[in-house]
Amino acid sequence: MELLVVATDGSEGSARAIDHAADFANRHGAALHLVNVIADYGLPSDLVQGLADSRNAWLEERLEQTSAEILRAGRDRALAAGSGPVVIESLHGDPAGAILAYARDKKASAVVIAKRGDGPIERLLLGSVATKLVSLADTVVVVVP
Ligand SMILES: Nc1ncnc2c1ncn2[C@@H]1O[C@H](COP(=O)(O)OP(=O)(O)OP(=O)(O)O)[C@@H](O)[C@H]1O
Numbered sequence: 001m002e003l004l005v006v007a008t009d010g011s012e013g014s015a016r017a018i019d020h021a022a023d024f025a026n027r028h029g030a031a032l033h034l035v036n037v038i039a040d041y042g043l044p045s046d047l048v049q050g051l052a053d054s055r056n057a058w059l060e061e062r063l064e065q066t067s068a069e070i071l072r073a074g075r076d077r078a079l080a081a082g083s084g085p086v087v088i089e090s091l092h093g094d095p096a097g098a099i100l101a102y103a104r105d106k107k108a109s110a111v112v113i114a115k116r117g118d119g120p121i122e123r124l125l126l127g128s129v130a131t132k133l134v135s136l137a138d139t140v141v142v143v144v145p
């Protein structure tokens with residue numbers, strides 16, 4: 001069975017990516033995996049490790065909760081757009097790298113993302129995650145406008 005990975009940061013752009021992926025999965029009988037990455041946001045790795053070590057439970061819990069909410073809303077959206085069952089997964093680390101590693105691991109046929117996400121900056125081009133993902137990808141990437 002074909003497998004599509006769709007990446008969401010909870011943004012409007014991501015919602016369009018989910019709609020597209022759900023419609024495609026429905027028409028092609030493909031499985032849909034929806035992923036969200038809890039990003040390290042460029043923090044030095046020893047600081048990230050320190051945060052984890054000191055078990056900053058409040059922060060970790062909030063990040064996990066937010067990611068889970070984004071994924072549940074995305075799954076509801078995909079189901080409403082006609083997809084079959086949707087697997088949801090929170091990942092950690094660098095968003096582009098984590099999404100691509102997941103897609104590689106699952107032998108996905110394609111990764112679906114949006115041009116832009118929840119970043120604050122109006123851009124002419126792709127967002128930074130989209131740019132990095134397209135640049136590093138060894139799989140097909142569908143970029144939804
Ligand atoms: N943390 C994330 N988890 C999952 N998917 C993501 C994540 N961040 C971005 N994406 C995917 O990449 C798309 C483009 O987002 P991107 O972050 O590149 O743009 P932006 O937020 O507008 O810009 P920037 O983050 O550079 O300020 C999103 O719509 C989503 O499909």
Ligand SMILES: [Mg+2]
Pocket residue numbers: 009117118119127128129
């Ligand atoms: Mg972003």
